[in-house]
Amino acid sequence: MVEQQKVKMPSSSPDVLIIGGGLAGLSAAVELTSRGISILLLEQKQHLGGRTYSFVHPETGDEVDNGQHLMMGCYHSTLNYLETIGRSSLVEIQSNLSIIFRDPKKRPSLFQTVSLPAPFNVLVGLLRLENISFAHRLALLRVGMELILKNPDTNKHLQSITVAEWLDELKQPEENKKYLWDIIAIGALNDSTDRISAALFVKVLKSAFFGSRLNSSMVIPKKGLSTVLVDGAVEYIQQRGGIILTNTSVKRIPDITTQITSVELESGDVITPKAVISAVPYFDIPRLFENPGTIGLTGMDQFIxxxxxxxxxxxxxxxxxxxxxxxxxxxxxxxxxxxxxxxxxxxxxxxxxxxxxxxxxxxxxxxxxxxxxxxxxxxxxxxxxxxxxxxxxxxxxxxxxxxSPKVGLEQFRPQHKTPVQNLFLAGDWTDTKLPATIEGAVQSGYECAETADKFIKSKR
Ligand SMILES: Cc1cc2nc3c(=O)[nH]c(=O)nc-3n(C[C@H](O)[C@H](O)[C@H](O)COP(=O)(O)OP(=O)(O)OC[C@H]3O[C@@H](n4cnc5c(N)ncnc54)[C@H](O)[C@@H]3O)c2cc1C
Known part of the structure; x- marks a missing residue:
């Protein structure tokens, strides 16, 4: 992990102020600096990376992640980000999806896709799942058909039920739930199937299992998260003149209507950027904005x-x-x-x-x-x-x-553009149509960068 340079507050204000140094903020900064836009990124904590960071374990020297993160081949924005910051070689991409399921009472069972075009690569893999009886494996095909036929972005029924209800509707035996769906759903959406939205799960399965064959492969960081996802971004941004300050918190932003003209920091410094990207998580929004309703955020209490x-x-x-x-x-x-x-x-x-x-x-x-x-x-x-x-x-x-991606939450996830013309919202919780993931964060950062860039150029 690289040491953060000691950087001072710049004397002139940047084009874009980015609040938050998680992956949404860092990816926005990478994209904006690559387009020649000046940025100042402020992070309240000592470390960058937000909910993806690592540190060295003093006794063993091992890099310890705040939590193991897996990515997938369908994380296209993230893979692009890794390429841009020169860290693609620090992840291993499986040639075919390969997951071993262990049960103390049975032999280990391998879920492995095969070298066929999607979705046949997955279907054959499912039919070979040894720990599920053959009759029940055939029931998995009903899920496959559903994925082919239904569009989670428009299907109101899918949007109104939980994953557990959806699996019941598709007559999935308990064995299929236990040996496959429960573990995949909780891994991908981080909550139990009786809470999470079927539409979001279908979306995840479709992005992983359709499209390119590699979409379903796991992408495994071979070093600590900060080394893989953060340090290269810091170098990239700083080499292009971007300024990053850690231990620097933005004070609550008072009610705003049409435009942000200045932002005050806890230190008392005042920044007057042309545009602002808020890349803070949902739980910090009420602390950052005095009245989230004025920037179009009406359902913050829905986020659990x-x-x-x-x-x-x-x-x-x-x-x-x-x-x-x-x-x-x-x-x-x-x-x-x-x-x-x-x-x-x-x-x-x-x-x-x-x-x-x-x-x-x-x-x-x-x-x-x-x-x-x-x-x-x-x-x-x-x-x-x-x-x-x-x-x-x-x-x-x-x-x-x-x-927790519960049923009905999607309608409260905000767009990147807000009613305030020079304020843009990034973060895994914004309307990315994905669960809270690295990919959602990076995708949102890139999209905000694009929108902020257009805004800045329109004002020149
Ligand atoms: C243990 C764990 C395991 C996970 N596993 C996976 C996984 O396997 N795969 C996957 O894709 N995703 C996984 N995730 C989710 C993923 O880490 C997040 O979705 C992603 O990191 C969110 O990034 P973000 O930039 O949107 O938000 P954050 O990472 O939360 O970054 C926001 C930053 O804003 C800063 N901030 C807030 N307020 C202010 C302020 N006023 N001034 C300045 N800075 C401020 C915060 O300190 C923070 O650093 C996991 C998360 C955790 C915690």
């Missing part, structure tokens, strides 16, 4: 957070061979073998990151209880974990990891 808990454990023995697995029938949803991902599976300690999505039940539990639970679960799935000792451990609870 869903937590993710990541349990990081270093063991004295390497008992897991896979890169990552999904666990069936366990409070832990995914286990990532970070030693293997970082390419040092033969050395020293084995570092595992265990992820619980939609972790409403676990988020208040004590660290020791979570570590004991995680070790107990590993022993059920990997008997040789019984003799492995926990050497180091760390629990990271992200209570506001994502918004």
């Amino acid at each position: 957070s869903s937590p993710i808990v990541t349990i990081h454990v270093w063991f004295d023995a390497h008992f897991m061979q896979e890169q990552f697995v999904a666990l069936i029938n366990s409070p832990i949803h995914w286990v990532f073998n970070k030693s293997k991902i970082y390419g040092r599976e033969d050395e020293g300690l084995m570092y595992l990151a265990m992820v619980v999505s939609g972790a409403h039940n676990l988020v208040e539990k004590e660290k020791d209880e979570l570590i004991t639970m995680a070790h107990h679960e590993l022993k059920r799935f990997y008997p040789s974990a019984s003799i492995a000792k926990v050497i180091h451990s760390l629990v990271i609870k992200e209570k506001r990891a994502t918004f």
Whole structure:
């Protein structure tokens, strides 16, 4: 991870002020500086990256993510961003989607797409799922037909039901839910199927399983999140004259009607940019804008957070061979073998990151209880974990990891343009038509940059 340079407040105001240094803000800054627009990016925290960051674990030297992040081949804006900032080589893109499901009572089952054009690559993969009986595998095809026939952006019925209701309508047996849909849905949308919107899930499945064959492949960061997604952006922006200040918070913006003329910082400094991109998360909007209603935000109370808990454990023995697995029938949803991902599976300690999505039940539990639970679960799935000792451990609870994509929320997600002509909204919670993801954040940053650029040029 690169050290943030000590930068001073610029004496002249920038074309565009970007508030928030998560991926939405950084991608907006990358795009604007590539177009020759001057920017000032302000981040209230010491670190950039927002909800995607990593740090070095002092005892082992391993890069620890605030939570394991997976991307997919259908993250086109993100892959473009990685290419632009010169960090594409730091991710591994599977040649075909490949996920191992583990169940202590059965043999591991592989969901792997094949080298056929989409969607046949996925259909054949589904028909080969060993842990689901053949008759039930055929029932999966009903979901495939639904994906082909329905448009989640316009289908009012899909927009009004949960994933659980949708799966019932499609007569999915319990086995299919348990071995496939539940784990995919909670992984992609970070909440349980009885809360989340069927339309958004269909949207995710369609973007992953239709279009290019590579859309469904997992994209795995091979280094810490800050190294992969943040540091290259900082270099790119600064090389093009963009200014980034951390530990710098924007004060509440008073009621605005037609145009923002100045923005005051907590430090007392005042900036007079031509345009402003707010790239703060939904939960910081009420703190930033005195009256969100005046900028068209009428449903902020509809956004409810869903937590993710990541349990990081270093063991004295390497008992897991896979890169990552999904666990069936366990409070832990995914286990990532970070030693293997970082390419040092033969050395020293084995570092595992265990992820619980939609972790409403676990988020208040004590660290020791979570570590004991995680070790107990590993022993059920990997008997040789019984003799492995926990050497180091760390629990990271992200209570506001994502918004919960509940039924009906889509109508409250705002457009990038606001009634205030020089204010644009970016962030994973804006109307990206995607769940809260890296891709949604980056896509929104790029779109705001494009709109802000047009605005600036129209005023020249
Ligand atoms: C544990 C975890 C696991 C996840 N897993 C995945 C995954 O596997 N795949 C995936 O695609 N996505 C995943 N996500 C979601 C993804 O991280 C987010 O969707 C994305 O990072 C959001 O980016 P953002 O820029 O919109 O918001 P943020 O990252 O929240 O950035 C907003 C920034 O604005 C700053 N800010 C707020 N107010 C002010 C102010 N007044 N002045 C200055 N700065 C301010 C904040 O400090 C913050 O840094 C995960 C998230 C978490 C937490």
